Amino acid sequence: MRSYKLIAPAKINLSLEIIGDRPDGYHELVMILQSIDLADEIEIHSISDETIRVHCNHPQVPTDKSNLVYRAAELMATKFPQALAKYGGVDITLNKHIPVAAGLAGGSTNAAAVLVGIDLLWNLGLTQTEIEELGSILGSDIPFCVAGGTVIATGRGEQLSPLPTLDHIYIVLGKYRSLEVSTAWAYKTYRQEYGSTYLRDTNDLASRAAAVHSAPVVKAILAKDAVAIAKTMHNDLEKVVLPSYPQVLQLKEVFASQPGVIGTMMSGSGPSVFALCASQSQAEQIQQQVRQIIPNEDLELFVTRTITHGIQVAGK
Ligand code: C5P
Numbered sequence: 001m002r003s004y005k006l007i008a009p010a011k012i013n014l015s016l017e018i019i020g021d022r023p024d025g026y027h028e029l030v031m032i033l034q035s036i037d038l039a040d041e042i043e044i045h046s047i048s049d050e051t052i053r054v055h056c057n058h059p060q061v062p063t064d065k066s067n068l069v070y071r072a073a074e075l076m077a078t079k080f081p082q083a084l085a086k087y088g089g090v091d092i093t094l095n096k097h098i099p100v101a102a103g104l105a106g107g108s109t110n111a112a113a114v115l116v117g118i119d120l121l122w123n124l125g126l127t128q129t130e131i132e133e134l135g136s137i138l139g140s141d142i143p144f145c146v147a148g149g150t151v152i153a154t155g156r157g158e159q160l161s162p163l164p165t166l167d168h169i170y171i172v173l174g175k176y177r178s179l180e181v182s183t184a185w186a187y188k189t190y191r192q193e194y195g196s197t198y199l200r201d202t203n204d205l206a207s208r209a210a211a212v213h214s215a216p217v218v219k220a221i222l223a224k225d226a227v228a229i230a231k232t233m234h235n236d237l238e239k240v241v242l243p244s245y246p247q248v249l250q251l252k253e254v255f256a257s258q259p260g261v262i263g264t265m266m267s268g269s270g271p272s273v274f275a276l277c278a279s280q281s282q283a284e285q286i287q288q289q290v291r292q293i294i295p296n297e298d299l300e301l302f303v304t305r306t307i308t309h310g311i312q313v314a315g316k
Pocket of ligand 1: 025026027028029138139140141155156157183184185187
């Protein structure tokens with residue numbers, strides 16, 4: 001039996017700008033995506049029958065076809081039927097630490113790990129670009145999750161341009177366990193309320209460059225200036241999610257009021273909110289302070305940090 005262990009990190013958005021709609025129903029985006037060390041562990045091994053089995057330690061996570069991980073394995077089986085016949089099916093165990101439905105790409109990073117794991121299990125020898133292309137069939141965030149680091153993502157979010165990596169910026173991240181935001185709902189509501197502001201010709205480079213909110217963030221990243229990054233971060237989806245989820249807005253305000261927080265923002269379509277902090281010890285203090293201000297058991301708080309990689313193989 002062959003098996004691999006993989007580490008699948010979450011992401012946060014240092015920016016998320018919606019610049020247009022697309023004929024495929026998705027939205028044209030400019031995002032700056034950042035990997036963080038909050039990660040799930042994925043074990044994958046070959047089984048003799050040609051089936052896909054998924055197990056998970058988290059009761060909220062489905063193990064059937066509705067799980068992106070299942071669909072990632074199914075896609076590999078469809079694309080590489082000879083490898084399936086030679087090596088057999090796959091048994092996948094997800095050990096979740098990343099909050100689910102949180103705007104942290106938890107499902108996408110698990111699927112990215114499965115693509116990487118099956119490539120190894122079946123000796124396919126795919127390039128990272130080939131794995132990213134397979135990922136983009138399943139979800140817009142999966143190519144980034146394969147690559148990781150600090151990246152500008154455009155198109156649906158699947159076209160990646162790497163930026164210099166940002167290591168060791170400390171973050172406190174909060175998510176209410178019982179709150180979930182539908183990504184499709186967030187984009188649909190944004191389109192209804194702000195669609196009239198979209199750029200009409202998103203193929204035009206000048207129009208793309210007008211995605212002004214992300215430009216100062218890129219400049220700050222190039223200068224490795226964490227304070228400037230924190231001050232220029234931007235997420236268009238806050239405009240629709242925060243008014244509908246007052247607890248998320250309150251969490252953001254509590255983070256912002258803490259000494260040592262250099263900037264705070266919602267990640268992706270939420271509802272997780274993160275605060276960039278001046279140091280690890282300050283992040284730990286802020287976590288304790290926020291726990292006292294909001295003594296709600298439903299609120300999960302994590303201290304994490306920026307990292308420079310995506311999916312990693314942790315062992316056989
Ligand atoms: O690509 P993914 O399946 O992760 O996206 C989830 C949902 O988010 C889509 O069904 C779509 O409603 C919305 N979305 C969008 N534009 C994007 C990415 C996602 O409208 N660029």
